Amino acid sequence: MSVEDPWSPFREVMESPLEWARTWKEKTGGKIIGHVLPDVPEEIIHAAGALPVAIEGAAVQASHALGHIPTYSCNHAMGTVEMGLRGDLDMLDGMVIPYVCDTTRNLFHIWDRLIPKMHNEFLRLPKRTDHSMARDYLRAEFERLYESFAGLTGKKADAAALAESVKLYNASRAKLREAYARQQTNPGVWTGERVRLLLDSSLRTPRDEHLAWMENLPWNDQSDVAAETIRIYVRGKVWDPPGIAALLDQMGFTVVDDETVTGYRAIAQDAPLNGDPIEALVQRHMATIPYTGYHVEPRKMTGDFVDRVKASNARAVVFLNPKFCEAAAFDTPDFQKALQEASIPSLILETSARGVSTSQISLRLEAFREMIADDLP
Amino acid sequence: MQRIESLKNIKQITTEYFTAAHMAGRTPDKPVVYLNVFTPVEIFYAMDIFPVYPENHAAICGARKVTKDLAPAAEGMGYSMDLCAYARCDLGWIKTGMSPTFGLPKPDLLVVSNAQCGTLTKWFEVLSRIYNVPMFLIDVPHAGRGEKDPAAERYVRNQIEELIKLAEEISGKPLDQERLKASIQLSKQASALWTRMLELGTSKPSPMTVFDQFVSMFPIVSQRGTQPAVDFYAAVVAELEERVKQGIGGVDNERFRLFWDNLPIWPELKSLSTYLDENGANLVTSIYTWAWSMLSVGEEDPIGDWTEQYLYTFNLHMSRRVEQYTLLAEHYDLDGFVYHSNRSCKYLSQDIPEVRDAVTERTGLPGVIIEADHNDPRLYSLESMLSQLDNFLELLASRKKAN
Ligand code: SF4
Ligand code: SF4
Secondary structure: OOOOOOOHHHHHHHHOHHHHHHHHHHHHOOEEEEEOOOOOOHHHHHHOOEEEEEOOOOOOOOOHHHHOOOOOOOHHHHHHHHHHHHOOOOOOOEEEEEOOOHHHHHHHHHHHHHOOOOEEEEEOOOOEOOOHHHHHHHHHHHHHHHHHHHHHHOOOOOHHHHHHHHHHHHHHHHHHHHHHHHHHHOOOOOOHHHHHHHHHHHOOOOHHHHHHHHHOOOOOOOOOOOOOOEEEEEEEOOOOOOOHHHHHHHOOEEEEEEOOOOOHHHHOOOOOOOOOHHHHHHHHHHHOOOOOOOEOOHHHHHHHHHHHHHHHOOOEEEEEEEOOOHHHHHHHHHHHHHHHHOOOOEEEEEEOOOOOOHHHHHHHHHHHHHHHHHHOO | OOOOHHHHHHHHHHHHHHHHHHHHHHOOOOOEEEOOOOOOHHHHHHOOOEEEOHHHHHHHHHHOOOHHHHHHHHHHOOOOOOOOHHHHHHHHHHHHOOOOOOOOOOOOEEEEEOOOOOHHHHHHHHHHHHHOOOEEEEOOOOOOOOOOOHHHHHHHHHHHHHHHHHHHHHHOOOOOHHHHHHHHHHHHHHHHHHHHHHHHHHOOOOOOOHHHHHHOOHHHHHOOOOHHHHHHHHHHHHHHHHHHHHOOOOOOOOOEEEEEEOOOOHHHHHHHHHHHHHOOEEEEEEHHHHHHHHOOOOOOOHHHHHHHHHHHHHOOOHHHHHHHHHHHHHHOOOOEEEEEEEOOOHHHHOOHHHHHHHHHHHHOOOEEEEEEOOOOHHHOOHHHHHHHHHHHHHHHHHHHHHO
16 A cells, blocks of 8 residues: 555555455455445445445446346446356355346346355335335344344344444545535545545445445645635435546536435434444435335425425436346436426436447536536626 | 127127217216226215226227327327227327227226236326326235235235225215125126136037137127126127037147137237138137136125235236246147237336246247237238248148157
8 A cells, every 4th residue: 555645555456456356355254244225224234244345337348148148238237247247246155136126126036046056135125215114024024034044154233332333434424525515625636536535445444444444535635725616416326437536637517416326315314322323324224315115205306306406505416227127217307307497407317328429428517517617697 | 610600799899888878978977988998986986986998999909900090190280109909999099089989088087907907007097198087006016926915915905995985986876785786796697607718628529729819809898897898798608609519620630739828919900810820820828818717706705805916916926927828738738839018018028038938948839929919910920920830830830759
């Protein structure tokens, strides 16, 4: 690790995250549990004594997967199958696939058949966020997950260990939130790209180490002044295509808030520390902005979204919608209409679309920026 | 092929149903509820709330080949071509007003369960905003690998109880238990007749094809819990029993007995059934039509039965499906499987390659995957579908010869 460059440990992880995890395993002999993101409680995996590692298939080109999952599936699923078949994930001791949509349901089936030796868990997240029994159900699911992974690692699924993990993850999230906010005050140092690096690497490294690395970042560097940028709000699944954050930086956009599962949404809520830690995780889950695959009162959904955008003071919205993602495709037209009614411009980028290049995306962003600039009073 | 005469009644039944639906839509004290299949329709019949199935209407649009006008209209509203073609047809008719049934009455309530796909939830959310009406989701957790899940049972049961309260509010009267029992009775009778109809397919030759089953689905979907559904299936079963006695098959010369996986390709019912008939291939059973045989509940604890059903019967792990297919292969003495990889129904299609391989491993029977769509003819080519089927039937013929 370079002492001069405090960003380098994060960069090292993200240059080849799966290799980094493999090396970590060789060095420590620890267990690794992969998860396909939305709302898998990493604290539970950590408390069970394993390293949680996010598996993102969005940018993976499929070839082996083609005979096993139809091409009309989103790349998150196809890419994951591809990595599994290529052996890229053979350092994983376990895998969690969350039930957020029909595709992850089918991914679980496919995974069970193709990778049967792995300890696979299907985390059945309730789709209702407004129901007291949904909390009760989620609690039972979290308990089941904890027992299952403690069984895998040979640890006891006890509340004290989980409370420690909750504390650690809360501390990490607090630091990440601070970094996220710096994008607005010190955008020269805390670029969107760098903040993404922090967030992405946090999902793939031991959180205590990651937190220690973050301490070395230039928190006191005030050399930079806020530049004139276009403040945007982002909604989508993950930050895809790779390099999108850097592209937004280059084009003079600042992301002031986002609802992606690897973005601000993932760090916005802490789990309250004053009681039962499983309950705390349930509370955190329910307080988090609902993922697109969940159900909320439909007539409130669009208005609430517009309110969140307005509260962020963003001037425009960018949707990062994965190709073949039904949930996002059903939501977006009404969301966009509601934004229009509130005079907030928006742009839909269909991401993970095979055959769409970064240069095409950059052209669209450029046109969008010009359109917003023309709109200024 | 010799037609099944009693199936002709379906036209009359459908006409009467839609007339009643439109009447309900115009009668202030007759609320209309939109539903999907895995919801307790008997409750609504017992409360004089008229049930309407947008999926069913969309299937009619597909079979009457109006998708090509409706789906682009939905796409014009911003809904991607990758979305379920039923949903696009439904949104398209709302936009254009074009529909073979003069559309659907405006709903007062939307009820959906995700024991089926997640798509319906998102589709109904859009409808809730369009019509500005409440929506109730019965959230049914996936059954994992089939293990009992008491927390899920509590969750589902509680939601059905809440749904009854909501229905009482909407209809302005309490649920009459006697009427519920009567509706459950009729529903049970219809389900039993439907099951008998499917069972008759085990005869050789099978007296009906899966295409006939698709054509006859309307009452079991929309009118479970009513007398017309019972009468219709009683007539069909009587005729099929007679056909079995006389050795009349669903296709003229039954050489191959096949299984159909997934939804029908509604716009191609005629072309596919003609092609298969000409080639002596009879689709004798399908997991899709079997679903409706599992929908009846008892009068003692219907809420408990619905809970069990939604949780443990439909949204199953692939391995359970493979077991069912294996049993059906034996029960129907099948020669092979035809899997419809249905482009805009991801829920039923994404695991097909693995299902096919697993079923072939278990049964030794070959399976062909045809790429199509249940409702949007712009998403497939009939020629390539038929050429895939040609190759498959040749393979089956050579297997028969070798045996
Ligand atoms: S991107 Fe959409 S379709 Fe794909 S896994 Fe996520 S929610 Fe499901
Ligand atoms: S066709 Fe498939 S996606 Fe569409 S409503 Fe039916 S099950 Fe859902």
